[in-house]
Amino acid sequence: MSGFDKTWLALREPADIAARHGALVQDLAGHLASLENARILDIGCGTGSTWRSLSDRLPGDVNWHLLDYDPTLLQEAARQIGLNSKVGFLQHDLNDIAALPLDGVDVVTASALFDLCSEQLCTDLADRLASARIGLYAALNYNGLMHWSLPHPLDGEIVDLFNRHQRTDKGLGTALGPDATDCLTRVLTARGFRVKIEDSPWRLDANSRALQIELLNGLRQPLLEMKDLPEAKIDEWLGYRRDMVGEAGSLCLVGHADLLALPL
Template identity: 50%
Template structure:
């Protein structure tokens, strides 16, 4: 599983705006309470989590960014710039036994766990519980997409898209919209203090490039699912509506903070 750097760049401003500030503040306080804080960001992509949170956790914090895609790691190193206390490492997240958790204060992940399976989430919770390491998992898709301008196929397309979100994305059959709820249950079962907060994208015509990529990104999943709707008609309608001042799109996400007691 990997994503194009262009898509990750497009979504970064929307992700940054969507993060729940209350959970970010609690995460930052937890990191600051560690004498030598190390944050491990898994599935780091181009490093957007670091760029979003570095101002909250302070310059003394060290970061270890992990991803399975060497090209994304190379782009992350370029975008994060010189002088950051950050290390980049290629790592297959399916190999949880080799996750380098020594001295870690927290693990972070953005838009990752909705792509992961029940088995992966369960094993991941056990791994962090064994080491008493907390998790801040932001921007997990929750199954909600709402448009101010309706189209007759909206419900059918959303249902088909959500079914596709629960197919294998590289970690087994994905949890999709159920991810945050399962993480909360799993970490809670290990005695973690768990909080969640909604973090939806709020997209308008100011986000034209992101909306265009997001809308066109429905085509392949719906073709794979085989939903009998005119996807091209729906895409054309949605693209034409982007520039209208009354056109708005909300894409639901949920953030989670799980702290060992």
Template identity: 40%
Template sequence: MTFSPEWLALRENADARARSTELVDTLRETLVNRTPLTIRDLGCGTGSMGRWLAGRLGGVQHWVLHDRDPRLLGLAEAGMSAFENVTVETREGDLTSLEASDLAGADLVTCSALLDLLTAEEMNELAMACVEAHVPALFTLSVAGRIELDPAEPLDAAFQDAFNAHQRRVVDGRRLLGPDAPAAAEEAFAAAGASVRTAQSPWRMNADALQREWLRGWVGAAVEQEPALAAEAPEYLRRRSTASAVVHHVDLLALPGAV
């Protein structure tokens, strides 16, 4: 699954506002005196996670950007290379079978809005790889499956349930975690022996351009999953485009030892 650069650009500011700075503060304490920092960004997209995190970590850093889309990797490399004291390399390919040996030399593994696209088995393997490699993990903006629209109306629950089911669909024989990702990630890291902290990281929108684009995708996926909603969709979309919206996410910090 790939995402357009336009969509990633549209959501970048909302992502930046939503991510937990408290988890970064905790992470920074564990990385003291490590220089340069080597950071692996999984599913980096256009590099928004690096642009958000690099300045908050400080010091000399080397980012290894992973993605399956070469176009996005090029944009990410260009954007990250503008940072002082930051060097960048890119790795194109699949992210669903990383092992501890693949993370050798890393000081941090991070990702943003990725875990819902993994299966439960892939999530378990990723957590085990991080812990076995003794690498902290900061995974942000995992969808929680909960939307708040204000004012609320009865159809909200039907569209939310259909969208969540769509996110849990089977793709090429893989059942995606979707909104089960935050709990699955926390459980996987805890089972692997890591110390885990989580924080809420909601998008908050008020009838803006991001909300309109998000809402079209949200309703479209719900209708794809539950065609019976198609008749309601156009008018529902019109009404909800003027509501305020909160889209809930969860950030997770896993440390491979006691906090």
């Protein structure tokens, strides 16, 4: 939406924490508790949001490696997490799934990542996970639903346009966008994983004013790039949406799904 700067990631983190589906985290915790010296690799870690959300809810002896290709985000993750003997950091480009360091890893985690990824990347990752019997917890995959309780006539057209933009290349091949969870389900089920999916929507009210404004600001460029709606119409819609943030009864829902796939 606004790129992956640390300010945007910090703004969305409380909404992500509230949205994550608790039952899948419990199932993940149960799986890790059955292993000795369990190890997690969090891919596309950003500033470490997945670790902050999960580490207190998983067995305390789990070792983590946090992986991203962006050195600035990795540095920020290390700064925020501080000295912790159970957390390491790795720089790696996910375009190279063949070299993803999976030795000794029990579960790969990711949050708000797979909607950026291609079908090929998911297939290649599923092959590697299946051959080493590694689980996957993939949270907060955008599912194409955006809904506002106070409607505007352009809402449907705008969401369709944004979803088409979500399916363009974000640096990891032609992005799956809203199809990410379906794709992961298909490729992992075909390789013998037991897959569970739960909804994890953002429900944004007046308490998430800054996040909603930044979400709207981040929609402008993708909508313009699609060239289907005149700039003036996009700005009229954005103006209305900004005015409605914080109005009585105003709620914005952004759909996501969480997925847990464990080897049988």
